[in-house]
Amino acid sequence: MVTLFRAASRKRPNTLLRKSSVSSRRQNEGTPWRPLRLDKRLVIITLAFVMTGLVFTYSSSAFDSSSFFKRQLIFDAMGLMLAIILSQFYSKLQQLKCFKPIYLMYLTWALLVAVLFTRTQAHVHRWIDFGFFKLQPSEIAKVTLVIYIADYLENAAGRLAKNWRLLLKPMAVAGITLGLILAERDFGTPFLMGIVFVCMMLVAGMRIWHILVPGILISPLIVHQLFFVGYRRERIFSFLNPFASEGSTGYQLVQSFLAVGSGGWFGKGLGNSELKLEYLPAAHTDFIFSVMCEEFGLFRIILILLGFCWILVRGISLASVAKSHFRSLVIFGLSITICLQAFFNMAMAIGLMPTKGIALPFFSYGGSSVVMTLVMMGIILNLAAVDSAKNNIREDVTTYKHRNK
Numbered sequence: 001m002v003t004l005f006r007a008a009s010r011k012r013p014n015t016l017l018r019k020s021s022v023s024s025r026r027q028n029e030g031t032p033w034r035p036l037r038l039d040k041r042l043v044i045i046t047l048a049f050v051m052t053g054l055v056f057t058y059s060s061s062a063f064d065s066s067s068f069f070k071r072q073l074i075f076d077a078m079g080l081m082l083a084i085i086l087s088q089f090y091s092k093l094q095q096l097k098c099f100k101p102i103y104l105m106y107l108t109w110a111l112l113v114a115v116l117f118t119r120t121q122a123h124v125h126r127w128i129d130f131g132f133f134k135l136q137p138s139e140i141a142k143v144t145l146v147i148y149i150a151d152y153l154e155n156a157a158g159r160l161a162k163n164w165r166l167l168l169k170p171m172a173v174a175g176i177t178l179g180l181i182l183a184e185r186d187f188g189t190p191f192l193m194g195i196v197f198v199c200m201m202l203v204a205g206m207r208i209w210h211i212l213v214p215g216i217l218i219s220p221l222i223v224h225q226l227f228f229v230g231y232r233r234e235r236i237f238s239f240l241n242p243f244a245s246e247g248s249t250g251y252q253l254v255q256s257f258l259a260v261g262s263g264g265w266f267g268k269g270l271g272n273s274e275l276k277l278e279y280l281p282a283a284h285t286d287f288i289f290s291v292m293c294e295e296f297g298l299f300r301i302i303l304i305l306l307g308f309c310w311i312l313v314r315g316i317s318l319a320s321v322a323k324s325h326f327r328s329l330v331i332f333g334l335s336i337t338i339c340l341q342a343f344f345n346m347a348m349a350i351g352l353m354p355t356k357g358i359a360l361p362f363f364s365y366g367g368s369s370v371v372m373t374l375v376m377m378g379i380i381l382n383l384a385a386v387d388s389a390k391n392n393i394r395e396d397v398t399t400y401k402h403r404n405k
Contacts (some may be wrong), residue, residue, distance in 0.1 A: 036088055036385035042314060045307055046083075046377050049362035050076050050370075051064055052304075057365050059271045060291040061284040068365055070282055075367040079374030087207040088324070091386050101151040104144040105173060111137035112180035125366075136368035138181045138189045142337055143372055143379075145177050145193060146200070150329035153204040160205040167210055170201070187232065188356035192341055193312050194333030205326070239354035255280040256349050259290040267297030284365045286357055289349040305346070312339040318384040327383040334376040 019034050026328035054072060061068040088091075093099050115137050127134040149170050156166045174197045198211055227233050234249045241258070242250035259275040262268070275293045276283040283291050293301050315335025322328035338361050345360040347353040359369040 025067050036382065038381045038385050039314070039318070039323040042377070042381055042384075046246060048373070049307065050080065050374070053363040053370070055270070056292055056295075056363060057284055059273065059295065060276050061287050061365065062222075062275050069259055071367070072365050073335050075370045076374075078367075079371040083374040083378030083381070086375060087381040087385065090379050094162045101144070101148040105177070105295060107139050108137065109176065109180065111140060112177070112184075112342065114181075116183055126184050133367055136366075138184065138186060139368040139372040141181060141332070141374060142189070142193060142196075145174060146196065146333035146337060147379075148364070149197060150199050150308050150326050150333060152328055153200070154324065154326040156204070158205055160201070160210070163209050164210055165208060166200070170197075171214060172179055174391065183223070186357065188344070188358045192337070192344060192358065196333055196337050196338060199336055200329055203332060204329065212310065235354045235356075239351070242351065252281050253351055253355055256287055256290040257351060259287075260293040260350055261316070263294040263297045265298050267293075267295050270295050273314070286345070286355075286359060286364065287349055288364050289360050292363070293349070308342045310375075311335060315380060317338075318380070322383065327386070331380050331383050334380050338373060338376055346353060 011168070054069065054076060057072040058066075058069040097103075098137070116126050116130055118125055120131075121127055122332055127136050127140065151175075152170050153160075174194075178193060181193075182190050201209070201211070224233060225237060236244075238245045238248075238250035238253065243254040244250065246254050255275055259273065259280055262275070266272075273283075273291045275294060276291050280287055280290060292304070296304075313337055315331055319332035321330045323333060341358060342361050344353060344356075345358050345364070348355055348358065359366055361373040364370075364371065
């Protein structure tokens with residue numbers, strides 16, 4: 001991917017990209033609007049995940065199933081509506097001044113600062129309570145940060161390896177954003193988005209050693225947050241040996257093990273989970289994957305895992321054939337954001353990572369999470385459809401091999 005972007009930047013200077021985009025806009029003026037043809041397979045898997053998520057929201061919420069199901073149904077409807085709108089009009093909305101990436105970042109920072117002054121919920125500051133809806137600004141930050149970095153790298157891609165000063169601005173913006181999220185007592189989201197940020201920078205041409213110096217500088221902060229903050233230190237120790245603290249900090253992970261293991265190969269059947277009956281905390285949110293394993297079993301859970309793997313592969317494929325750095329980096333960044341979050345959640349449920357408040361995209365109960373996940377899919381579908389309509393790209397995953405020929 002790195003070589004691909006470097007070759008693309010040599011063959012298609014940014015000035016030519018800007019001229020071509022201006023001329024294409026002029027040619028499109030006055031033409032009647034036609035709906036974009038979306039990637040059918042991405043649409044199908046998105047809808048399948050949403051519907052399956054609704055089923056498990058109902059199943060996993062035990063004694064209050066109808067209430068959570070109705071709310072999640074509203075959240076899914078809102079998310080799908082936004083996804084449909086963005087899948088058709090995101091590229092046009094992007095041309096509006098109010099949708100400039102830097103303005104989106106300013107709005108995100110304002111929300112991240114505002115949430116610090118709200119009342120604590122579960123001992124953290126993560127939600128702005130509007131009564132009918134709780135907004136989680138860190139979920140918005142996942143989208144706006146990817147868009148801003150892609151916008152900045154559109155003109156800087158190909159020059160990062162020679163001029164390290166170009167890295168300062170995106171690193172500062174990412175540092176401010178992730179620092180504000182960390183101030184909410186949320187370590188999982190900065191960890192996730194830090195990986196996404198590094199991947200996007202490497203794909204755009206940043207050298208490995210460019211990230212070593214900032215990594216060394218912030219390593220004391222990471223060590224402090226992991227080992228000198230009481231509840232995080234306890235989570236790490238309980239992760240290393242959950243059965244030693246089964247009655248306290250390791251309780252949730254042990255119950256997750258029991259749910260996953262008791263599902264066996266074929267599961268207990270839909271709705272037949274026993275651990276969701278107030279044995280497994282957060283069964284309908286962070287640990288919904290454990291309930292899915294218990295009811296679905298290993299064979300059917302593999303299909304869910306393969307679905308996320310396919311989204312990742314398809315996202316990278318679409319990013320590889322995109323005809324502008326911006327579209328390519330946004331598709332790439334949003335795809336790995338969704339899939340890495342999913343893999344982290346699954347790893348947490350089976351004890352491969354310490355327990356953390358990371359939702360399973362499409363499945364976990366929660367308004368901000370499901371809405372912003374569907375917003376990401378809407379943007380990916382739009383940018384892929386724009387390139388498909390203009391350039392008639394092939395559906396083959398290996399198309400990227402011929403991109404720069």
